[in-house]
Amino acid sequence: MKIFFIILIYFFSLNFEAKLKIEIIKGSEELPDIAIVPFKSSFGRQFEYDVRDLINEKLTLFGEFDSLELERMLSFPFNEESFYRRDWELLSMDYVVFGEVDETEGNLVLNYFVADIGLKRIILRGDITGEKNNIELITKKISDRVYESITGLKGIFNTKLAYILNPEPNKYSICVSDIDGDNEEILFSSNSPLMSPDWSSDGNKLAYVSFEKGFAEIYIQNLLTGIRETIPTLGMSKSAPVWSPDSKNLAFVISMSGNPDIYNYNLKNKKISRLTSHYGIDTEPAWSPDGKKLLFTSNRSGSPQIFEIKISNKRIKRVTLDGSYNARARFFPDGKNIVFVHGNNGIFHIATRNLKDRFVNIVTQTTLDESPTISPNGHIVIYSTKKENQGYLAGITIDRKSKFQLPVKKGSVREPSWSPFLN
């Protein structure tokens, strides 16, 4: 009987989890070749392979490298003395990651190296100490460093993703998981729609929209305590919350009798100030990385287009010019490029654009793409799309060398929001 119950609970919990795992659809032929060597250790062969596999899993997560199979390795270096460059030149490797694990006072000490075969030198020497049961985090940090030494971009292996899970009609959950799909957590569930999760830049809070009271209301949920608070306004429809880069303000939308406009909520003094006032639809605000401007979607010119407002003088400028539908923009961390939803003839793709020129760069091929979110290093975009009545997440590296998807077993997943860098 007990076993029956355990099985029941297991199935029940399976039903309401998404467990997103990244599947690479297409990797470019010109990916850098990398060899990740088992880490020499006194804990035995299995552990040496485990550490290697954990790092390998992360570095190849988004399909950005071709990783050499263990069987093809000619030698297993663990320090600079045991590293022979010619072994890797023969295998046409671009980079080799190797190292060793020691134990001191109950802690693991990992020394690791990255060799650039083309440059003929060691480009990274690192060491990291931590508890053995923290090996997951340790290998995330190593992978971040290795990734940065090779690409020049900060690694994103220790980041998370928030998303809306809709396992069946009239069931909605806000979930958070590690970027590799592990440790999925449900923050809040409801029988009414949940929308628009947005991660505060300090990583501690999530803002989202819930219809639990019968109208659109913004909730700010503390991720450590679970405490939820609302924005103090009088029972009006509120939506599209986005955190300012310093996490001190929340831009959002209040709609009074069908006229949505952009407002700002100062979390410190609880003051609400109005930013736009137009009889058309103004929604989907997005902060510039310097916190001085907001992008937003407005149909003031007839169809939905992206506009920009300067906070200091409220001056408004139209940003998108081409296409009948341009909406829900987000800034890249450089503040110069944006990602948005670009629609033409009823087909909706994710597109990017440099604000200095007019060229619209369409980066997806599916036709119902929306809600793009950018990795904190600005290199990867994850978005929602749909196939056979099922919503799922997909992603692309902005150099377009890799495309991937995060399939879901049951129901729909949508509205991804990438966390900032976490410690």
Next chain:
Amino acid sequence: MKFLKTLPIIFLIFLISCSTQVSDSISQTNYKEVEGINFDEKDKIDTSLEDKVFFDFDKSTLNNDTKKILSQYVTESEKAKIIRLEGHCDERGTREYNLALGEKRAIEVKNYLIIQGVSSSKIKIISYGEEKPISFGSTESDWKQNRRVEIALF
């Protein structure tokens, strides 16, 4: 005199400050609250009228068929305490924009009913954007059914 002018503002500030820092837990009931008014789905008044009117993509304008249907609600709504208008969109385009568009659709219906003589204080509107489709596919015939305002009398 000046004091009298600032009185409503002071009252407003008082109201706002009363509702600061709400942290709440949630219990699910079958009540729906729109702008502070509770609905029990069981109290819905049955009418023989069409309870949905439909729209073109990215539009909130009412066509002649819709206006005909809405006109029939004028006498029917006399026995109702509340007229609930729920705006919806199809899945195309962005979610937050669609939330606003659904509201525009509900407002258009509301304004038309008011012109026809329905008391505006009875009408409550809500938008669900593209969050509550009635047809789950991705063809024009699915989308057509989802671009709607649902009318319910209580």
